[in-house]
Amino acid sequence: MCQKSLKFKLKKSKKPTFLEKTINELNNVIKEEFIAGKIASRHGLLQNLDPRINIIATLLLIITANFIHQPLVLLFFNFWIIWLAKVSLVPIRSFLKRVWLIVPLFTVVMVIPTIFSPFLPGEPLLILFQLSHPIQILFWQIPPIISITKQGVMAAVVLVLRVGICVSLSLLLTLTTKWSQLLKALNKIGIPTVFITILEMAHRYIYLLLQTTVDMFIAKKSRTVGQTTTGEQRQFISNSMSILLGKTYFISNEVYSAMTSRGYNGKALTLAEFKLKLFDWLWLGFIIIVCLFFIGGDYLFVWK
Amino acid sequence: MFGNNVVFKLKDVSFRYPSNEEALSKINLEIKKGELSVLLGANGCGKSTLLKILDALIFPQEGEFYAFEKLITEEALADEEFFYSFRRRVGFLFQESDVQLFNPTVWDEVAYGPLQLGLNSSSVRERVERTLENLNMKHLKDRPPFRLSGGERKKEAIASILSIDPEVLLLDEPTNGLDPRTQRHLINLIKDFHKQNKTVVISTHNLDLVYELADKVYVFSEDHKIIACGTSEEILDNKELLIKVNLIDEHFHKHVHTGDHLHFHSHE
Amino acid sequence: MHIPDGYLSPQTCAVMGAVMLPVWWASAKKVQNTINKKYVPLMALGAAFSFVIMMYNVPIPDGTTAHAVGGSLLAIIFGPWAATLCITIALAIQALLFGDGGILAFGANCFNMAFVLPFTSYFIYQLLTKNSEITSAKRYIAGFIAGYIGIVLAAICAGIELGLQPLLFHTAAGVPLYCPYPLNLAVPAMAFAHLTVAGPVEGVVTALAIKYLQISNPEMLSIEKINAPSKAFSYVKLWIGMAIVAVLTPLGLLASGSAWGEWGVDELKEKIGFVPEGLEQMSDKWHALMQDYGIPGFDQSFFQSAIGYITAAIVGIILISIVTYLFGKILKGKDEGIHETK
Numbered sequence: 001m002c003q004k005s006l007k008f009k010l011k012k013s014k015k016p017t018f019l020e021k022t023i024n025e026l027n028n029v030i031k032e033e034f035i036a037g038k039i040a041s042r043h044g045l046l047q048n049l050d051p052r053i054n055i056i057a058t059l060l061l062i063i064t065a066n067f068i069h070q071p072l073v074l075l076f077f078n079f080w081i082i083w084l085a086k087v088s089l090v091p092i093r094s095f096l097k098r099v100w101l102i103v104p105l106f107t108v109v110m111v112i113p114t115i116f117s118p119f120l121p122g123e124p125l126l127i128l129f130q131l132s133h134p135i136q137i138l139f140w141q142i143p144p145i146i147s148i149t150k151q152g153v154m155a156a157v158v159l160v161l162r163v164g165i166c167v168s169l170s171l172l173l174t175l176t177t178k179w180s181q182l183l184k185a186l187n188k189i190g191i192p193t194v195f196i197t198i199l200e201m202a203h204r205y206i207y208l209l210l211q212t213t214v215d216m217f218i219a220k221k222s223r224t225v226g227q228t229t230t231g232e233q234r235q236f237i238s239n240s241m242s243i244l245l246g247k248t249y250f251i252s253n254e255v256y257s258a259m260t261s262r263g264y265n266g267k268a269l270t271l272a273e274f275k276l277k278l279f280d281w282l283w284l285g286f287i288i289i290v291c292l293f294f295i296g297g298d299y300l301f302v303w304k
Numbered sequence: 305m306f307g308n309n310v311v312f313k314l315k316d317v318s319f320r321y322p323s324n325e326e327a328l329s330k331i332n333l334e335i336k337k338g339e340l341s342v343l344l345g346a347n348g349c350g351k352s353t354l355l356k357i358l359d360a361l362i363f364p365q366e367g368e369f370y371a372f373e374k375l376i377t378e379e380a381l382a383d384e385e386f387f388y389s390f391r392r393r394v395g396f397l398f399q400e401s402d403v404q405l406f407n408p409t410v411w412d413e414v415a416y417g418p419l420q421l422g423l424n425s426s427s428v429r430e431r432v433e434r435t436l437e438n439l440n441m442k443h444l445k446d447r448p449p450f451r452l453s454g455g456e457r458k459k460e461a462i463a464s465i466l467s468i469d470p471e472v473l474l475l476d477e478p479t480n481g482l483d484p485r486t487q488r489h490l491i492n493l494i495k496d497f498h499k500q501n502k503t504v505v506i507s508t509h510n511l512d513l514v515y516e517l518a519d520k521v522y523v524f525s526e527d528h529k530i531i532a533c534g535t536s537e538e539i540l541d542n543k544e545l546l547i548k549v550n551l552i553d554e555h556f557h558k559h560v561h562t563g564d565h566l567h568f569h570s571h572e
Numbered sequence: 573m574h575i576p577d578g579y580l581s582p583q584t585c586a587v588m589g590a591v592m593l594p595v596w597w598a599s600a601k602k603v604q605n606t607i608n609k610k611y612v613p614l615m616a617l618g619a620a621f622s623f624v625i626m627m628y629n630v631p632i633p634d635g636t637t638a639h640a641v642g643g644s645l646l647a648i649i650f651g652p653w654a655a656t657l658c659i660t661i662a663l664a665i666q667a668l669l670f671g672d673g674g675i676l677a678f679g680a681n682c683f684n685m686a687f688v689l690p691f692t693s694y695f696i697y698q699l700l701t702k703n704s705e706i707t708s709a710k711r712y713i714a715g716f717i718a719g720y721i722g723i724v725l726a727a728i729c730a731g732i733e734l735g736l737q738p739l740l741f742h743t744a745a746g747v748p749l750y751c752p753y754p755l756n757l758a759v760p761a762m763a764f765a766h767l768t769v770a771g772p773v774e775g776v777v778t779a780l781a782i783k784y785l786q787i788s789n790p791e792m793l794s795i796e797k798i799n800a801p802s803k804a805f806s807y808v809k810l811w812i813g814m815a816i817v818a819v820l821t822p823l824g825l826l827a828s829g830s831a832w833g834e835w836g837v838d839e840l841k842e843k844i845g846f847v848p849e850g851l852e853q854m855s856d857k858w859h860a861l862m863q864d865y866g867i868p869g870f871d872q873s874f875f876q877s878a879i880g881y882i883t884a885a886i887v888g889i890i891l892i893s894i895v896t897y898l899f900g901k902i903l904k905g906k907d908e909g910i911h912e913t914k
Contacts, residue, residue, distance in 0.1 A: 018629045018630070018631040021629045022627065022628055022629045025627055025629070026627060029627070029670070030450075032670075033669070034451075059675070062577060062675060062676055063582055063676065065578075066577070066578065066581065066582045066585075066676065066750075067582065069743070069747075069749050102671075103576045103671070107576070107578075111752060114748075114752040114753070119752075119753070119757065120738075120746075120748070120752055121746070122745075122746055122747075123745075151745060151746050151747045151748075152752070154747045155738075155747050155748045155749075155752040156752070158747070158749065159578060159579070159750070159751070159752065162577075162578040163576055163577065163578035163579070165578070166576065166577030166578045166674060166675075166676075167576065167577070167671055170577070170667075170668075170671055170674075170675050171671055174668060174669055174671075179408070179669065180408040180409055180412070180446075180448075182668065183408070194600070194612065195600075195661075197612055197616075198612055198615050198616045198619065198657075198661055199616075199619075199661055199664060199665065200407070200408045200616075201406050201407075201612070201613065201616035201617075201620075202615075202616040202617070202619035202620045202623070202661050202662070202665060203408070203620075203665055203669070204405075204406060204407070204408060204448065204449065204450070205406070205616060205617055205620040206620045206623050206624060206665070207448075207450035208402055208450070208620075209620050209621060209624045210624055210627075211450075213624055213628075230631045233631045234630060234631065234776055234777070234780065235780060237628055237630055237631075237777065237780075238776070238777050238779075238780030238781045238783075238784060239780070239781075239784050241625060241628070241642070241645070241777065241781050242781045242784040242785050242788065242789070243788075244621060244624065244625075245621060245645070245649065245781070245785075246785075246788075246789050248617045248618065248620070248621040249614075249617070251402075251403060251617055252610075252613045252614045252616070252617035252618070253610075253613075254398065254400070254403035255403050255404075255406050255613040255616075255617070256609070256610050256612075256613045256614070257356070257361045257398075257403075258396075258398055258403050258404035258406065259406065259612070259613065260361060260391075260609075261359055261361060261391065261394075261395075261396045261404075262391065262395075262404075262416055262417040262420055262421075262464070262465070262468065263388060263391040263392070263417060263420030263421040263422075263468075264420055264609070264612075265384070265387060265388075265420070265609070266608070266609040267420075268612070269419050269420060271415060271419055271425055271428060271429075273425075323791070406613070406616075
């Protein structure tokens with residue numbers, strides 16, 4: 001699902017080269033994390049929570065969202081999440097942009113065919129064409145009446161709203177929890193320490209490898225005069241991947257030496273401590289009530 | 305066999321890489337407690353490899369290496385008790401800081417050594433606070449390493465070793481790529497460490513370090529052997545030797561400034 | 573190919589997660605047993621590498637760019653188990669930190685990109701380069717094929733996961749609750765996109781990388797791998813056999829009547845004149861997931877029924893194989909554990 005290329009297609013300015021695109025994206029990664037770190041340091045509602053509770057609450061909400069099917073309830077859920085963001089001192093405009101302009105927008109584009117009857121049979125809301133007989137293409141049968149169907153529109157709306165909820169919730173979690181705290185909390189919830197250590201180290205070295213890649217790409221860009229063929233470009237990319245792979249292997253051996261030198265003997269150890277406060281329990285209780293409320297609402301507003 | 309206070313002893317040690325490339329050839333040396341030794345040589349002469357042998361990160365194919373009067377082999381380090389006691393006593397500063405900064409934050413990094421070496425949580429916390437305080441790094445404690453400058457990363461690397469409180473410090477090309485101020489800071493740190501009667505071994509091709517710090521200098525040739533050993537004056541005066549091992553060129557000379565220090569330069 | 577949350581029902585997510593648990597466990601054990609203490613930094617760096625590779629914009633002929641996963645390259649160099657771990661970690665970072673790929677859908681995404689992709693690529697590469705020189709052309713051509721097929725197969729799995737949603741989860745009125753595209757649209761769409769774009773990208777990138785390594789760093793192509801079972805070749809024969817059987821299952825449809833012993837309640841009444849009471853009660857209670865080995869709502873024509881049969885067969889084979897294989901691994905691991913020297 002090439003959301004990233006889609007994002008660039010929307011820009012009207014001169015098309016960036018593949019080098020520039022990658023350099024931009026890599027720099028964005030670094031920038032985004034810096035901003036996320038700042039928001040996680042603010043004293044909003046969610047930041048105040050024990051990270052374990054934040055994780056559990058987010059999971060409960062995401063699971064609940066996936067059991068709800070009424071558009072109105074889903075819509076209300078979305079508004080409630082915006083309130084959550086506001087109360088946690090998250091800048092709303094960039095939050096909405098970040099949530100809705102990527103995955104949900106891509107979902108909208110992807111799901112548009114569904115509203116038409118050839119893709120999903122159903123009760124017509126608006127008849128567009130009428131053919132004399134159905135047409136068969138390979139695995140696919142086009143019905144004689146081509147219309148916009150009730151079922152199609154519903155399916156599309158429900159999917160987009162739900163995807164929006166899930167993306168908002170997970171973004172909210174990462175914006176309101178410091179990454180290092182998030183991983184340590186995952187450890188305390190049950191993920192084995194070894195995986196957490198690998199996760200932490202992988203994250204840390206992503207930046208080193210990103211920097212190496214950006215340096216390679218900038219060096220290449222400064223040496224490139226005129227057009228290169230896509231073949232040459234692919235060659236360059238594969239070469240830089242191989243170089244990166246070699247460097248990756250080399251660094252991992254050095255890191256192992258450094259770890260051993262300071263006493264690493266195969267045991268994964270951590271020192272993190274979290275303390276639950278009354279506020280955490282209250283919040284968890286509140287979230288459970290909210291989930292039940294939404295599920296109840298789903299039953300009440302049944303739309304056939 | 306061991307004189308007083310011999311910390312490291314190498315007898316005819318040779319080392320080859322898995323690709324069969326030779327790295328060290330028949331090395332003999334003895335490092336005593338409290339000495340500051342400099343391994344001096346051009347790039348590729350094997351001094352980094354030697355430091356890794358001293359830290360028992362790699363093991364020589366020929367010859368014998370003794371640390372704290374015990375023969376060091378892979379089997380010896382498989383014994384857990386000896387492993388931890390050795391690691392507690394020796395600290396290694398890598399040439400590239402990034403490979404030894406593998407924890408999410410500065411605080412975690414400085415805590416790593418004490419934690420791995422078996423201290424309980426409150427002792428670890430206390431060590432970390434103390435080390436960060438001594439190095440003026442408290443304001444950096446929650447930063448990830450990729451948001452630090454080169455000099456700050458070097459400091460973090462040093463802090464991560466000092467929190468173990470080792471008796472021996474091994475430093476691999478410590479001043480490479482550092483700006484003058486950070487370099488000065490580092491040299492002062494090493495001097496402080498040395499004053500506490502700790503043993504230091506530095507590998508470098510930077511002659512300034514030799515002048516400022518060394519008790520003893522071992523000169524490496526480009527074919528991976530030690531060809532000279534002496535005090536810093538003896539070695540630095542021996543221009544012929546230094547040219548032979550590719551540490552200086554013919555235009556090398558000393559400047560003497562009013563005051564206490566010398567500079568060593570090459571000119572075009 | 574990262575599936576976001578909301579497209580797959582929680583039930584599907586749970587199933588895929590359950591399927592991945594033994595895979596993760598097995599890969600962690602396998603990697604640890606092979607390279608022991610070194611595996612923490614190696615997996616971490618491998619994951620970082622995988623993550624960075626997924627960010628590369630690879631130019632494709634139409635002027636835009638696409639992304640490779642790099643899973644094939646990882647599997648070929650470090651072995652499939654290591655690739656599974658590394659890609660899982662990379663996907664976890666993408667999902668948690670960058671919202672790329674859902675949190676509930678994590679199991680499914682890992683199944684596709686961290687299991688199907690590396691294992692397929694690895695087996696194909698091994699099969700094609702069994703006795704060739706490290707520097708022969710066979711290697712990078714094999715790399716291309718391995719990468720190509722690996723990612724296409726992974727995409728088809730994703731297509732199946734998505735395509736099953738409207739068939740299994742919809743309202744009484746026929747509104748799909750999750751992904752709205754059924755199998756006959758989702759699978760061909762995913763397959764097509766990856767056959768034409770992502771497949772060649774992954775294949776070409778893998779091939780060129782191997783070619784480059786042959787010249788600049790051939791040692792990388794023969795470093796110690798964390799291998800799948802040594803009898804890989806005979807396993808492949810088994811897979812091919814099962815695939816042929818799966819494709820031939822629709823032939824059963826042509827035989828009229830039901831197999832002996834597998835009669836439904838009506839047929840039984842017809843045959844012997846009455847129906848035992850217990851049978852009548854039980855028959856309604858358990859509606860198999862794929863009723864009558866078909867896909868509900870999808871058995872109009874013979875062709876559609878055939879597709880239904882084949883899909884059911886494939887899904888069944890895959891699930892049974894995985895469970896069997898992993899039981900084998902666990903038992904083998906227990907033996908190795910006893911003999912292991914520290």
